[in-house]
Amino acid sequence: MAIKCRECGEEAKLIKGKYHWKEVGLDNVYLEGEGVKQWECANGHKTVQINAVGHLLKVLAGAVAKKLDRLTGKEVRFLRKSIKMRANKMAALLGMRPESYSKIENGHDEVGSRVDRMVRLVYRDPEDVEAILMALTDVQKDTEGSWDMTAPLAGQGEPVAAYAVA
Numbered sequence: 001m002a003i004k005c006r007e008c009g010e011e012a013k014l015i016k017g018k019y020h021w022k023e024v025g026l027d028n029v030y031l032e033g034e035g036v037k038q039w040e041c042a043n044g045h046k047t048v049q050i051n052a053v054g055h056l057l058k059v060l061a062g063a064v065a066k067k068l069d070r071l072t073g074k075e076v077r078f079l080r081k082s083i084k085m086r087a088n089k090m091a092a093l094l095g096m097r098p099e100s101y102s103k104i105e106n107g108h109d110e111v112g113s114r115v116d117r118m119v120r121l122v123y124r125d126p127e128d129v130e131a132i133l134m135a136l137t138d139v140q141k142d143t144e145g146s147w148d149m150t151a152p153l154a155g156q157g158e159p160v161a162a163y164a165v166a
């Protein structure tokens with residue numbers, strides 16, 4: 001089946017082979033099978049049609065989150081984007097400055113084992129993790145503190161577990 005090239009209007013022919021899906025921001029994702037079609041015109045313009053992109057991205061993110069090796073910076077970014085989280089929010093959840101976090105995504109700094117694990121957890125349950133960690137971020141700042149199981153939170157009557165800043 002031939003179509004018209006979107007760029008130059010020439011006839012584009014269906015071509016075979018795997019499609020290197022660079023658009024996801026990972027280096028090593030190739031698509032093949034019925035769900036992906038590629039056309040190429042005489043001028044070398046390529047047109048690609050990928051079925052069920054949303055589903056594919058979910059499957060891919062699930063696989064990345066379960067990989068046994070340390071995540072790469074690109075994979076950290078991919079997981080973050082797959083849950084539609086902004087980089088600043090992820091940095092805050094990890095307790096990092098945005099600039100430091102950005103260096104990790106960009107590959108300038110290594111993905112440490114803690115960041116690796118945390119990002120996977122955030123990916124698994126962004127809302128729950130965010131609810132817990134953002135509350136901590138507000139209370140802890142950068143100060144060390146200690147648990148006080150009886151202190152009432154300011155402005156609230158019920159005694160609840162509170163993290164007291166030393």
Ligand SMILES: [Zn+2]
Pocket residue numbers: 005006007008009010041042043044045
């Ligand atoms: Zn063309």
